[in-house]
Amino acid sequence: MHLNLDFETLKRIIGSAGEILPADFVLRRIASLEYAREADVAVVIERGDAAIFDAIASSKIAQTKAACVLASYDALPGRTCIVSDALEAYQALLGFIATRDRKMFFRDERYPHAFISKDAHLEDDVVVDPSVVVMSGARIAAGSVLHAQAYVGIDVVLGQHVMLYPGAKVLDRCTVGDYSIVHAGAVVGADGFGYQITQQGLRKIPQIGIVRIGKHVELGANVVIDRAAFDETVIGDGAKIDNLVSIAHNVSVGKSSAILPQTCVGGSVRIGDGCLIGAQVAIVDHIVIGNRVKIVSKSGIMENLEDGKVVAGVPATSFTEWKRIQVITRQLPTLVRQVQKITQRRSWWEVVVKKMSTLTGR
Numbered sequence: 001m002h003l004n005l006d007f008e009t010l011k012r013i014i015g016s017a018g019e020i021l022p023a024d025f026v027l028r029r030i031a032s033l034e035y036a037r038e039a040d041v042a043v044v045i046e047r048g049d050a051a052i053f054d055a056i057a058s059s060k061i062a063q064t065k066a067a068c069v070l071a072s073y074d075a076l077p078g079r080t081c082i083v084s085d086a087l088e089a090y091q092a093l094l095g096f097i098a099t100r101d102r103k104m105f106f107r108d109e110r111y112p113h114a115f116i117s118k119d120a121h122l123e124d125d126v127v128v129d130p131s132v133v134v135m136s137g138a139r140i141a142a143g144s145v146l147h148a149q150a151y152v153g154i155d156v157v158l159g160q161h162v163m164l165y166p167g168a169k170v171l172d173r174c175t176v177g178d179y180s181i182v183h184a185g186a187v188v189g190a191d192g193f194g195y196q197i198t199q200q201g202l203r204k205i206p207q208i209g210i211v212r213i214g215k216h217v218e219l220g221a222n223v224v225i226d227r228a229a230f231d232e233t234v235i236g237d238g239a240k241i242d243n244l245v246s247i248a249h250n251v252s253v254g255k256s257s258a259i260l261p262q263t264c265v266g267g268s269v270r271i272g273d274g275c276l277i278g279a280q281v282a283i284v285d286h287i288v289i290g291n292r293v294k295i296v297s298k299s300g301i302m303e304n305l306e307d308g309k310v311v312a313g314v315p316a317t318s319f320t321e322w323k324r325i326q327v328i329t330r331q332l333p334t335l336v337r338q339v340q341k342i343t344q345r346r347s348w349w350e351v352v353v354k355k356m357s358t359l360t361g362r
Helices: 007-018 050-063 086-101 319-360
Strands: 002-006 026-031 040-043 068-071 080-082 115-117 187-190 195-198 201-204 210-213 224-226 232-235 310-312
Touching: 002 007, 007 086, 068 086, 187 210, 210 224, 224 232, 310 319
Parallel strands: 026 040, 040 068, 068 080, 187 224, 210 232
Antiparallel strands: 002 026, 195 201
């Protein structure tokens, strides 16, 4: 997120957090610890157990190139902007930016029934239906078509010949590559599901990253792709995502991969190139899936998968092993009946032996 805030404005918004910065400091962006540059601020928010969080974050804090780190504690003396509540200061900063960036609309003469911001840029041969909304700073390239009730957020970039079907939404700062299609009701750049765990309950962590959609991508109806916490959720060139798929924040989907309906991809998952993921698959957070992997429908992915794997089941196992399990599973009723008969025969024999022992006195 590009901010361009001077020292005095930053200090006014977040108070003491700006005191260790030089007077001529200009904050360019908010970024993650990994991708922050010299003029950026990185934000550190504990998600839950502080001891576990510190062990994970300390090395990243030490290596970050950020000018300062916004945190609730002195993670690195001399580099960290100390505040009493990092999440509260972070939300105040984003609230200021959101207010600053909202601009007024006007009715473009070319599109009398649409609402186009005065500093949006649409090339001449863009088609815009009635009730379309295009926000400040958006750029839409030649040949794109925006159907009724499509929404294009602040600073969104749409490439050439992009198609937004009715009700499709591309939210602030996200990008969609050339010749990509976003079907009705799909949302690109929904808020990521990120919360701080406290004794008072869950506190929302703002998600300020973006979604970057490659070229020749197709997103089905009611697909939801969450923006990253700080950086990018990425859908590679040529990927095809069917209806009702949910993709969480910080996910990366490789080139020419296909995902079938009702699949749920957890946060920070990495999916390689040329993968085929069936319907109603669940992939837990932070999983890495190699290239050309195939996942059978209704599978649960709970561990990393190497290149070329074909898996099925919950938890997923190799497709060959899964087929054996299915054969055995179907035989279970017969096996149960056989065991019951054996048990009954054993009980009858035990009665006979007991009676014989009584008669013989043995």
